[in-house]
Amino acid sequence: MDLEAVRTFVAAADAGRFQEAAAELAVTQQAVSKRIAALERSLGVRLFTRTARGSELTIDGQAFLPHARELLRVAERAAASVRSGRRPLRVDVIASRGAAAGLMRGFHRAHPEIELDVVMLLDIETAVSAIRSGTIDASFRAVAAPGRPLPEDIESVRVLDEPLQLLTGPAHALANARSVTVAQLVGHRIWMPGIVPGTEWAAYYDDLVAEFGLTIEATGPNFGSDALLDTVADTPALATFMGEHTRLVWPAGHGLRRIPVTDPTPVYPHSLLWHRHNPHPALTTLRTHLTTTTPVPGTAGTWTPPWATPWRSLPA
Structure with a gap:
């Protein structure tokens, strides 16, 4: 059913004259007559009768009017x-x-009036496809790994450099260090069963291993962070990497240590991705928030893979 014809019918019913309905809709009186005639043909009934005072609803027109109003209300709710x-x-x-x-929690605290849906997608291909289809508005990723350029309609900007820390149990050889250099980690087993081949974080750790000669093991099933923490706490020969902003809680008896890594400090480059033609106004607000809360850091004494998106100003 033609919604413009339905809207014209309601306007004519309220005005009582086709001429006044035409003025309200900013169309000609002829256009009003044609739309209503088409609607009558579609329904197979007459909706108006002509009188000396204008137009009056027929019995069928009176029966159809409340449903026509509801059709327009439903259409408006659907569009909204x-x-x-x-x-x-x-x-x-x-x-x-x-x-x-954590960045999104900070954004929500700063802008509680903006409604959010937070989702968790594993790989960058799924995230990019969701952005392009409009399923999501933005994603946080490390870009752009070698041989995996972003589509031309996807924008990205680096928003946070997150330092890596070494997480050890109390009996690990480095457990009592205030900080450790990358060179000191050579020969130690760093266990990270959460690394998924083909992801951007797998590419990051592959380059970290190649650059500094580290030993990162991704063997065994990934039972989640609780199992990882239990194993590291109980195994003196194992440690793991953890982002400085990763929020984990473990039992006090585990005695785990988070130790800064220096000389250089490996940092994980988080970027925000979005579709360049996405009109959602809250997306601009998010980018502005990230501009003011995550200033461009200094790069001296840090390491990122050469493919990481360089720092630049966020677009307005």
Whole structure:
């Protein structure tokens, strides 16, 4: 059913004259007559009768009027549900305990009036496809790994450099160090069963190993962070890497240590990705928030892989 014809019918019913309905709709009286005639043909009934005072609803027109009004209300609600700024901003943070989730918590505290849907997608291909289809509005990722350029319609900007820390149990050889250099980690087993081949973080750690000769083991099933913490706490020969902004809690008896890594400090480069034609106004607000809360850091004494997106100003 033609909604413009339905809207014209309601306007004519309220005005009582086709001429006044035409003026309200900013169309010609002829256009009003044609729309209503088409609607009558579609329904197979007459909706109006002409009188000396204008037009009056027939019995069928009176029966149809409340349903016509409801059709227009439903159409408006449907349009409003997807209208820019009327739906929640949907952002992928990869994992609930990582740095990206922390950035979004900070954004929510600063802008509680903006509705959010936070999702967690594993790999960058899924995230990019979701951005391009409009399923999500933005994603936090490390870009751009060698041989995996972003599509031309996807924008990205680096928003946070997260230092890596060494996590050890109380009996590890480095457990009592205030900090450790990358060179001191050579020969130590760093266990990271959460590394998934083909992901951007797998590319990051591959380059870290190649650059400094470290030993990173991704063997065994990934039973999650609790199992990882239990194993590291109980195994003196194992340690793991953890982002400085990763929020994990473990039993006091574990005695785990988070130790800064220096000379240089490996930092993980988080970037925000979005579609360049996404009109959601809250997306601009998010980028502005990240500009003011995550200033460009100094690069002296840090390491990132050569493919990491360089720092630049966030677009308005």
